[in-house]
Amino acid sequence: MEKINLQDKLSLFSEHWTPKIVEELNDYQIKLVKIQGEFVWHDHADTDELFLVIEGSMEIEFEDHTMSLEAGEMCVVPKGVRHKPRAENECKLMLIEPRGVVNTGDAEGELTAENDVWI
Amino acid sequence: MEKINLQDKLSLFSEHWTPKIVEELNDYQIKLVKIQGEFVWHDHADTDELFLVIEGSMEIEFEDHTMSLEAGEMCVVPKGVRHKPRAENECKLMLIEPRGVVNTGDAEGELTAENDVWI
Numbered sequence A, B: 001m002e003k004i005n006l007q008d009k010l011s012l013f014s015e016h017w018t019p020k021i022v023e024e025l026n027d028y029q030i031k032l033v034k035i036q037g038e039f040v041w042h043d044h045a046d047t048d049e050l051f052l053v054i055e056g057s058m059e060i061e062f063e064d065h066t067m068s069l070e071a072g073e074m075c076v077v078p079k080g081v082r083h084k085p086r087a088e089n090e091c092k093l094m095l096i097e098p099r100g101v102v103n104t105g106d107a108e109g110e111l112t113a114e115n116d117v118w119i
Helices: A008-009 B006-010
Strands: A018-026 A026-039 A049-055 A058-061 A066-070 A075-077 A083-100 B022-026 B026-040 B049-053 B055-060 B066-070 B071-079 B081-096
Touching: A008 A018, A008 A026, A008 A049, A018 A083, A018 B049, A018 B071, A018 B081, A049 A066, A049 B022, A058 B006, A066 A075, A075 B022, B006 B049, B026 B071, B049 B055, B066 B071
Parallel strands: none
Antiparallel strands: A018 A026, A026 A083, A049 A075, A049 A083, A058 A066, A058 A083, B022 B026, B026 B081, B049 B071, B049 B081, B055 B066, B055 B081
């Protein structure tokens, strides 16, 4: 059992779009990620995904609208819903989803990150 | 699908030790709670529990040590581990745990809160 300081953990890496696991809650993983630029359109067929903005701001594009999220705001993207995260300036996020979820969901490619990296 | 501003949701209630659900992630619930004073010793036999401090500071007493948590810090209390949260001054937290978990775990009593209250 460990106390986790989110800013301390975020200071340990600088690359974008590569979620790092900081803790597990049963079979769920708590991940931190820094993002900047545009991600790919994708969905996760089997699971919802939680986005909580820690610092900065981001948008999540959906097929019929775009949601803006600032620090202290969160959203759960339901399973099967296509979405494209993006951030003009660097944004620091917490993600929560079950163990084993791949960042690009059904859209494996250049932005697919190694999937079980802890910091 | 809804954007959730944590401070806006926290402004909707003032009572202590009564977690409010703000969102679900599959069969997990994201809850906000305000605490002040001492809770009861308890455990949750079947599930881990995530504490993330949003504002203020708190301690979690364990049988062999005490952990202090400030804003931006989190801890996952493993299932079956006895713990007693406390806060000298009001502290605002996010809790994440599976749907249906009772706040006082095995120690039902005065501080047991109604279990499915959304805000």
